[in-house]
Amino acid sequence: MEIMPHLKLPVDLGIRYAILPGDPARVDRIAKFLESPRELAFNREYKSVGGSYKGVPILALSTGIGGPSTGIAVEELARMGVKAAIRIGSCGALQKNIHLGDLILVQGAVRDEGTSKTYLDPIYPAVPDYELLAACVEAAREKKFSAHVGLARSHDSFYTDREDEIDAYWSGQGILGADMETAALFVIGRLRGMKTASILNTVVEYEENLEENINSYSDGASLTMRGEEHEILTALEACCKIEQAE
Numbered sequence: 001m002e003i004m005p006h007l008k009l010p011v012d013l014g015i016r017y018a019i020l021p022g023d024p025a026r027v028d029r030i031a032k033f034l035e036s037p038r039e040l041a042f043n044r045e046y047k048s049v050g051g052s053y054k055g056v057p058i059l060a061l062s063t064g065i066g067g068p069s070t071g072i073a074v075e076e077l078a079r080m081g082v083k084a085a086i087r088i089g090s091c092g093a094l095q096k097n098i099h100l101g102d103l104i105l106v107q108g109a110v111r112d113e114g115t116s117k118t119y120l121d122p123i124y125p126a127v128p129d130y131e132l133l134a135a136c137v138e139a140a141r142e143k144k145f146s147a148h149v150g151l152a153r154s155h156d157s158f159y160t161d162r163e164d165e166i167d168a169y170w171s172g173q174g175i176l177g178a179d180m181e182t183a184a185l186f187v188i189g190r191l192r193g194m195k196t197a198s199i200l201n202t203v204v205e206y207e208e209n210l211e212e213n214i215n216s217y218s219d220g221a222s223l224t225m226r227g228e229e230h231e232i233l234t235a236l237e238a239c240c241k242i243e244q245a246e
């Protein structure tokens with residue numbers, strides 16, 4: 001049986017929906033929302049758990065940090081027949097009205113990263129699948145989660161000497177938040193015929209201290225952990241909506 005070189009999952013796993021956090025620790029927290037969760041593999045940054053939600057088989061898989069490892073995950077998931085993948089990430093807000101634990105449902109991403117550019121020219125757009133995004137928006141609204149729909153910026157370097165200046169520029173262009181994986185997911189997923197969407201949980205407010213806030217998220221601060229639960233539920237409900245529509 002063929003095993004994926006990085007994900008260490010079998011090509012015929014047979015699960016059509018994937019939920020993709022960056023952090024492997026988040027996979028265990030997704031597992032708590034699944035029926036009959038079972039750990040499937042843990043190789044490098046790729047931790048995977050299979051289970052189901054309201055009867056729909058779901059794969060939770062971490063992608064690690066950044067476009068390169070996300071690109072590998074998307075390619076191997078596509079080979080396994082995954083039809084829809086929703087990132088549930090964390091982000092820094094770039095607008096003052098976006099608060100800790102608020103969700104950003106990404107309508108398009110600035111491709112300020114290298115991975116997607118190795119596939120296609122930068123003029124190609126990084127956009128989610130329309131139906132999958134609509135299912136995420138509907139799910140978040142039904143559950144009354146605090147959510148904003150708009151653009152994100154995906155970048156490669158978390159620490160640069162110009163981060164404040166760069167953030168101010170993109171904030172001025174109306175971008176809602178910054179992450180490191182969404183653009184690569186959208187571009188590579190679209191090329192491989194996979195529906196994609198990205199939901200980002202705000203773990204740093206605009207112009208707040210990045211390092212302190214990320215530390216308090218990993219320590220389980222309540223607003224950001226609640227946002228994480230909201231993004232997990234939004235993604236799972238969206239998978240059910242797509243499954244019902246088919």
Ligand SMILES: O=P(O)(O)O[C@H]1O[C@H](CO)[C@@H](O)[C@H]1O
Pocket residue numbers: 021022023064065066088089090091158178179180181214
């Ligand atoms: O929490 P995840 O999903 O990893 O997302 C964000 O957090 C990491 C940076 O701290 C980057 O991967 C960024 O995109």
Ligand SMILES: O=c1cc[nH]c(=O)[nH]1
Pocket residue numbers: 090091092093158178179180204210
């Ligand atoms: O700027 C930021 C803040 C949080 N997470 C990111 O990926 N980028």
